Every structure is written in structure tokens, then in C-alpha cells.
Amino acid sequence: MALDLTPFTVAVPEADLDDLHDRLARTRFPAQIPGADWDYGTELGYERELVEYWRDTYDWRAAEARLNTFDHFTTTVMDQHVHLIHQRSPEPDALPLLITHGWPGSVVEFLDVIGPLTDPRAHGGDPADAFHVIAPSIPGYAFSGPTTERGWSPRRVAEAWAALMAGLGYDRYGAQGGDWGAIITTHLGLVDPAHLVGIHLNMVIAAGPPEGDTGELTATELEGLADMGKYFETDSGYMQIQATKPQTVGYALEDSPAGLAAWIVEKFRSWSDCGGDVESAFTRDQLLTNVMLYWLTGTAHSSARLYYENRVAEGWTTREKVQVPTGGAIYPREIIRPPRRWAEANYNITHWQEQPRGGHFAAMEQPELFVDDVRAFFRTVR
Numbered sequence: 001m002a003l004d005l006t007p008f009t010v011a012v013p014e015a016d017l018d019d020l021h022d023r024l025a026r027t028r029f030p031a032q033i034p035g036a037d038w039d040y041g042t043e044l045g046y047e048r049e050l051v052e053y054w055r056d057t058y059d060w061r062a063a064e065a066r067l068n069t070f071d072h073f074t075t076t077v078m079d080q081h082v083h084l085i086h087q088r089s090p091e092p093d094a095l096p097l098l099i100t101h102g103w104p105g106s107v108v109e110f111l112d113v114i115g116p117l118t119d120p121r122a123h124g125g126d127p128a129d130a131f132h133v134i135a136p137s138i139p140g141y142a143f144s145g146p147t148t149e150r151g152w153s154p155r156r157v158a159e160a161w162a163a164l165m166a167g168l169g170y171d172r173y174g175a176q177g178g179d180w181g182a183i184i185t186t187h188l189g190l191v192d193p194a195h196l197v198g199i200h201l202n203m204v205i206a207a208g209p210p211e212g213d214t215g216e217l218t219a220t221e222l223e224g225l226a227d228m229g230k231y232f233e234t235d236s237g238y239m240q241i242q243a244t245k246p247q248t249v250g251y252a253l254e255d256s257p258a259g260l261a262a263w264i265v266e267k268f269r270s271w272s273d274c275g276g277d278v279e280s281a282f283t284r285d286q287l288l289t290n291v292m293l294y295w296l297t298g299t300a301h302s303s304a305r306l307y308y309e310n311r312v313a314e315g316w317t318t319r320e321k322v323q324v325p326t327g328g329a330i331y332p333r334e335i336i337r338p339p340r341r342w343a344e345a346n347y348n349i350t351h352w353q354e355q356p357r358g359g360h361f362a363a364m365e366q367p368e369l370f371v372d373d374v375r376a377f378f379r380t381v382r
Contacts, residue, residue, distance in 0.1 A: 003167030008072040008083060008143065010064050012296050017060060020257055020295065024055040027258040038269065038276070042262035050265065051258050054288055063289040070114060074143070077160045077167070080152070083143035084136035085110070086168070089118040091130035095197070095382055096170040097374075098161060098188075099135045102179020102203075103303055104264040105361055106142045107135050108290040112367040117374065129375040131174075136164065138180060138306065142293040146302035153313035154180065154306070158187035162195070171195055174378050178202040178362055180306060186347075187314075189322040198325035198350070198381040200374055202362040206338035207317040210345035217339060220354070224330075224337030231335045235270055238263070242307035250301025253294075260300055261291050271360035273333035281365050317346065327351035327377030331366070333359030351377040 032044040070085045085107055088094070097117065101109050110133075116123040117131045137144040139152050139160065161184065165173050174197050177185035182203040189199045217225070241249050253260045265287050269278035278287070294300045310316070326347040330337055332355065340352050353373050358366035 002169065003075045003077070003164070005073040005075050005086075008074045010067045010072065010143070012060065012064065016296060021055060023257050024051055027051055027256070029258070038266070042266040047258065047262055050261060050284065050288075053284055054257070054261070058285060058288050060289075060292060063285065063292065066111065067108075070111075072143075075164075075167070077164050078156070080139045080147065080160060081145050082136055082139065082160070082164065083145075084134060084164070085114065087114050087118050087133045087135075089130040089132050091119075091121070091127050093128075094118070094130035094132045095378060096165065096168075096173035097131035097133055097378070098165060098173060098175045098185075099133060099363075100138065100157075100161070100175070100177040100181030100184050101135070101141075102138075102177070102181045103141075103306065104267050104290070104294070105179065105364070106290050106293045107137055108286070108293060109361055109364040110135050111364075113363045113371050113374075116367070116371045120375070125371075125375070129379065131378075132170075134165070134168065134170075136161070138184070138303070140302035140305055141299055142297050144299075145297060146299055147305065151309060151313070152306070153309040154183045155187045155191070155314050156309075157184045158191050161188055162192035165192075165195065172197060174198055174200065174381070176200040176202075176374060179360065183310070183316070186318060186322055189324045189326070189347075190318060190320050193324050196324045198327065198378065199322070200327040200329065200351075200377045202329045202331060202370070203334055203336050203360065204328040204330070204338060204343045204347070205317055205336055206342035206346050209342060213341065215341060221337075221339040224339070228336055228338075235335070238267070239307060242304035243311040244308065246301060246304035246308050250304060253300035253304075254298055257291075257295050260295055261288070263300075264291050264294065268361065271333065271335055272365055273331070273357050273359040281359070282361075286364065321345070322347045324348060325350040325381050327353075327373070327380075329353050329355055329362065329370070329373045329377075331355045331358035331360070331362050331369075334362075335360055351380060 121127040140147040272281040274281035
């Protein structure tokens with residue numbers, strides 16, 4: 001059954017921006033141990049500079065105008081309000097491509113790749129590689145608004161995405177994702193294989209060594225596992241909090257824009273290929289526009305709930321193997337980088353590309369590499 005789509009324009013009331021400015025001006029910063037750096041969390045000097053820039057220089061209206069260059073809609077899927085960018089290609093034979101973001105990202109991650117994906121002819125590419133791009137906001141995130149009932153786990157989101165694509169009239173499509181988007185896309189490969197031509201992931205999660213695996217790991221694979229161990233040891237506290245008490249942390253994140261920025265931007269620094277300088281990978285405007293989508297929609301707490309719902313429902317890996325063709329793009333600073341043969345126990349891996357640079361937010365950090373690899377994989381399954 002066709003979905004009832006309502007055109008949507010990003011239009012934030014001026015009063016909301018005035019309130020934000022007032023809160024930023026009254027930020028109460030915590031003390032910091034002399035000589036401390038980012039090992040304790042978001043560094044005080046950087047946070048002060050970011051808040052000052054946000055308060056005095058950042059231009060939300062410019063960001064809003066850029067967001068509105070794309071075609072936005074809202075609809076209802078499985079009784080849940082859903083926002084999506086639905087950017088159709090000018091090429092008649094374009095392949096529908098569903099792209100899903102993660103936490104602490106948003107559709108802002110895709111602003112530099114939607115044009116090349118939908119209209120390769122205008123961006124120096126082959127029109128045969130064109131996609132109709134569907135980029136929804138996960139329920140509980142940004143313009144999809146807070147979820148209002150229990151149970152919105154990655155599996156349920158995948159079921160909603162299958163209904164979304166059917167409601168848009170697409171009976172043959174591809175899907176792509178990183179972070180939660182990768183997990184949701186994995187479940188989509190299990191719930192809607194009859195309509196999927198393939199899935200592409202820029203974060204591949206594998207359960208561990210397949211039974212009977214005695215193969216030696218390469219130096220690159222060992223480095224990936226070591227980095228993953230370091231992530232769980234020193235960088236995964238947010239995950240435990242959000243998976244157990246998301247409402248508690250939500251009070252702080254919904255009340256303090258400076259606190260929300262510290263919570264989110266620290267992950268962009270830790271998970272990108274930036275050598276410790278987050279603004280070598282992203283501009284301040286990019287970072288703040290992404291934060292703004294959480295702040296203006298009041299979805300910091302509800303986005304965190306996805307961790308809770310995942311914990312009580314499915315967990316991080318599936319018991320079933322994804323049989324649809326699967327492409328993996330492995331970025332060197334991605335937090336999860338399993339050996340290919342481990343991934344092959346969970347997916348029908350038909351494409352595996354180790355990228356020369358980039359990290360967790362691939363589409364935002366390395367848009368050209370991202371677009372090239374998405375095109376390369378889907379050429380094999382179109």
C-alpha cells in the first residue's frame with residue numbers, strides 16, 4: 001500500500017534559536033585537571049572555543065537552507081512518525097538506495113554524497129551508476145521525533161524500512177549503512193531479501209572466529225582487533241550508559257546544549273581519522289549542524305534508547321547469516337574492523353575494500369571514497 005507522504009521543510013522558530021543562544025551564553029563549564037587532554041573526555045579549551053563559535057558565529061539558517069536543497073518528507077510507518085530525504089535521480093534507470101545513519105550521526109552525514117549518488121553525470125561520473133537516494137532519520141532521531149513506545153530495536157527499524165520501501169513503490173533496491181545503520185541494514189538483509197539486490201556496510205560486525213578457524217591473522221587484521229579492544233576498554237562507557245539508563249543521561253543532554261555537544265563531538269574526534277584534531281576531518285559547521293539536529297528536535301534521550309532496545313531485544317550480532325550479496329568498505333580508523341573471513345561467517349561477502357584513509361563517519365569524512373565504493377559494489381548487483 002502506498003504511503004501518504006507529506007512534504008517537509010526544515011524551519012526552526014526563531015524563539016528556539018534565541019533560547020539556544022541564551023543557554024550557550026550561560027554555560028557553566030566544569031573544571032579540568034591542569035595538563036589534562038582528551039583522555040578524560042572532551043577537553044575544556046576546545047569545548048569553550050566550540051561553544052563560543054556556536055554562540056557568536058555559527059549560522060543555523062545557512063545550514064537550514066542547505067538541508068532544504070533536498071527533498072524532505074514525513075510519513076507514518078508501523079504507527080511511527082518518520083522523516084526522510086527522498087532524492088530521486090534524473091536518470092530513469094537509477095537504482096533505489098536506502099541509506100541509514102547511526103549514533104551520534106544523522107542525515108547530515110550524507111549531504112555531500114547525495115548529489116554524486118543521484119546525479120553522477122553532473123559530478124563527473126557514469127550515469128549508469130545513478131541511485132534514487134532514500135535517507136530516513138531513524139525513529140527516535142532528529143526529525144523523526146522521539147519514539148513513544150518500547151520496542152524500537154534495530155530489527156523493528158529494519159521491518160519499518162522494508163515497509164517504507166514498499167510504500168514508496170520500490171520492489172527492488174539496495175541498502176547501505178554504518179554504525180546503527182549497518183546493524184539495521186544487516187537485519188534488513190534478513191527481513192527483506194526478496195527485494196534487496198545487496199547491502200553495503202562501512203562498519204562490518206562479525207561474531208568472532210568461525211568454528212574451526214585456525215588461520216593466522218595478518219598484521220592489519222591484528223591491528224583491527226587491537227583497536228577494537230582499546231575501544232571497548234577506554235571508549236565504550238557511553239554505550240553502557242545508553243544501553244542501561246538512557247533516560248537518566250537524557251536529562252543532562254536535553255537541558256544543556258554545551259553538554260550535548262561535548263557528548264557528541266568527542267565521538268567524532270575519537271572515531272575519525274583525524275590524528276587528534278577533529279577539525280582536520282570535519283568543519284565546525286558540520287559538527288554543529290549535526291548536533292543541532294539532536295538539540296532542536298529534543299531527541300538526545302530517544303536516540304540513546306536505541307542502545308537499550310538493542311540490548312533487551314537482539315544484541316549486536318544475528319544468529320542468521322545474511323545471504324544477499326554484501327559489500328564491506330573497511331576504513332582504517334573505523335572502531336570495528338574484523339577479518340574478512342570472520343565476516344564471511346555472517347554475510348555473503350562479495351566485495352571487500354580496505355580504504356586508504358577515513359573513519360567511522362565515512363560519508364561525511366571521505367565522501368569521494370564512500371561514493372566510489374558504493375558505486376563499485378552496486379555495479380556488481382544491479
